[in-house]
Amino acid sequence: MESYLTSIFKQFQYYKSLGDKTLNQLNFDDLQNEIDENSNSISIIVKHLTGNMLSRWTNFINEDGEKSWRQRDLEFHNSFESKNEVINYWNKGWECLFDALETLTSADLEKMVYIRNQGHTVTEAINRQLAHYAYHVGQIVFLGKLLKGKDWVSLSIPKGDSSKYNKDKFSKEKSRRHFTDDL
DSSP states (O other), rough: OHHHHHHHHHHHHHHHHHHHHHHHHOOOHHHHSSTTTTTHHHHHHHHHHHHHHHHHHHOOOOOOOOOOOOOGGGSSOOOOSSSSHHHHHHHHHHHHHHHHHHHGGGGGSSSSSEETTTEHHHHHHHHHHHHHHHHHHHHHHHHHHHHGGGOOOSSSSOOTTTHHHHHHHSSOOOOOOGGGGOO
16 A cells, blocks of 8 residues: 555646646736636636645544635635736645645555545545546646647647657566656
């Protein structure tokens, strides 16, 4: 189970890096852009993700993941005044998550934690949050790509480069490594 903790930490780092690379390509107006009145801007998605992270990962083992101080509905109202403020808030959420993960041992993985009184093993709660964050980071990346258009810098294998990418990967010896080790 030690490999699970190492792997999950790298998975979360990977999704943070996708968000980081997207935020770096955008200006504040891009971050604030709501495609239509029923959609969320990247800034609002960041606010929601961070609110979730702070609630879920603060006192992760000992308190319900939905904290009484969380104001979830307010996460969907834009209050940022600069790109720097968005990025600082984004980093605050991830820091809370990584600090909590660093304290875990394999002995913790079968402990019971709660989110809105619904019991999860620590492993289940981690997997739940990984899926939730991947979903929203995917939205951030997709919106960033739409907003940048032809100026978007690809975060994965660019169109038409799969053969080149695979050739490089298959030129290396078989070994056990995490896919993020080469990023």
